[in-house]
Amino acid sequence: MINAVSKNRYFIFRRTIQIGLLLLFGGANWWGWKIVNGDYSAAYVLEWFYLADPHAVLQTFLAGFVLSSDAIFGGIIVLSFYALIAGRSFCSWVCPVNLITDTATTARKKWQLTKKEGFLGISRKTRFWVLGLGLILSAVVGVAAFEVVNPITMLHRGVIFGFGMGWTAIAAIFLFDLFVVEHGWCGHVCPLGAFYTLTGRFALIKIKHNSDKCTLCGKCFAVCPEKQVLNIIGKKSGFIRGACTDCGRCVEVCEDKALKFSIDNYKNIGVKNNE
Template sequence: MRAYRFLFARRLIQIGILLLFVFGNYAVLDIRKHQEVYQMRLLNTADADVNGVILHKENLSSLLSGDLSFAYVLGKIPLSEPFATLQLVVAGGGLALDVWLGVFVVVLFYGLVGGRLYCAYVCPVNLITDCANFLRRKLGWQGLKMLNLKRWFKYGVLLLSLLLSFVFGVGAFEMINPVSSLSRGLVFGMGFGLLSVAMIFVFDLCVLKNGFCGYICPIGASFGLIGKFSILRVSHQVNHCTKCKKCVEICPEPQVLDLVGKRSGVVDAMACIKCGRCIEVCQDEALEFKILGGRNEY
């Protein structure tokens, strides 16, 4: 169990968030239906039951409602995905105070603990890409690479998305965003969400390892920038390392582990998603999570 502690935690959080969105949004949509029924009846025992259903669903919907672009936690705390918000600003849209507060909360949290932690623990697309990478290992396709992209390509996609948002006056990437499409699709019907999931899976499996998240996704790029100076890092002790390279093989962003077997220190690359897989597979105990400025290791 200890060897998969971070993996289990990630799956629990990812699936839990999706389920909360499903139940929360369903409750919001269904409240109106029960309110209409309540208003059409006279107040009696049956009506009291209907009113109880309304109150129950309101409590359920207050846990988490919305989607991964904008959501409310406990019905009061707004959360706004920064890149989606930035696109709307560049497009000339006027934003409510709640949206700005949501951006502040998200940037503060991920700026502190690590921007791309979002990619490993929250984003549902990670479930798809991890599945594709697992099959790659099982099929012996680790070296399969049908497309040559540079890691900085995702930052180009980020800038292009902002430019198109400015030109056309809409959130350009939000029109095709597979992350929000997947989270909305679970509630309102898959549609494009299912197609985007299939495309990403095939792309990562057959074309380029960790292709979408590692080379294309501008959301991951934006969270990487947000977490540039975060305090949670992966720490490496070179005197414990036997240079087996298991950590590099399992890592979705292997370039961030360039210090492994060479020197002690912390992984400071923005691309690190802090998934913990390198720590889990390291039998030498050469890798650990570390809080900068403190002594805590996990």
């Protein structure tokens, strides 16, 4: 039992934060709590200051509207937190869509759908094109282009304010990840993940690999949602950079203690890492 908990310690921690945040945001609407009002687009914290999604702020700016200072400062706070400290951890520690896509991946593995890959192949780099396209379209169409179709906030708003027909978008993502592309949405398409991948390049918190301890068992590859970031495993010691979401699954499964959470020392940061 204790072993099971320690084998899933980050997983339990992540789910606690993800669901706890949903509860805090939901409680604001259901029971009138005043801890965090709003959703992941923008939030009013303790009726004191605002947080905002920097990607949404950027799109709105490109769409031709200068937001008021509350949203701009809120965006800067969030951006600074992820850019300086937490990297791309939004994706696996906060984002509610992660609950959906992780479930899809688990089901995919259980039903062994993974082996039938090649049905539709798309590049992991697609998300960067989606990110760029969304920013260009925001300027062309004159509306925050990703926000009008954003399934992350659609799911979050759905939980807090009610789904309406919005659950269909969430079902679409689940089915896409289950049947079409493994880690399809989060690992290939989502522009917010791409955004935080780019901004999180110099973040402090990184996973550190000690190649001397590694026995090449390959367990980390089996659980990692962004396998390409593990290209240094067993080859050289260093920090896992790029599209890593700091989910910590590899740290949990590693029995050689060759992987652990650490603080980046920025050595070899220029070396191209797989995003």
